[in-house]
Amino acid sequence: MTEKENKGATPLDGLAAAIAADPALKTDGQGNEDAPEQDAAEPQLSNAQLFAVGVEMGAQLFTVITKIKAPQNVLSHERCAQLGELWGPVLDKYGINAGQFMGAWQLEIAAVMGTVGVVLELRSAVRAEIAQRQAEQQKEAEPQGVTGSAIPA
16 A cells, blocks of 8 residues: 555555455354364465554554544555564564464454544544534524614614
8 A cells, every 4th residue: 555545544554454354363253263274375474464454454543543643644455564574573573473462352342443534534424513503593582683883882
């Protein structure tokens, strides 16, 4: 994803890509964990890739929650990839498998993270619409075209 494409990205985009790319998170389409055998040639994400996706998702989620855009502006897709390239070998050195970090709760944690972003965006949109309606109602309630002074001369 280029930096230009990243600006329109939502917190779900990185999450969906990570889930789609991780064979350990695939099911049989019915939610059953006993998915059919995966193709042996299907690549798994490296620690570097997983670290980059995690940082990018964190920046996107932070932006949705706080409405502060600086993390998304600074942590572009390319910068997150660079951080992944720096920290991936560190995880490898200590035998940490980032793909197994969340254990058996990967799908649930991913679903909650994605849902939080959507819910917060929805809440903001509802609040904005309510505020707009209230402003319109207040404007309609104001007297129109009143001339003269309220104080007698």
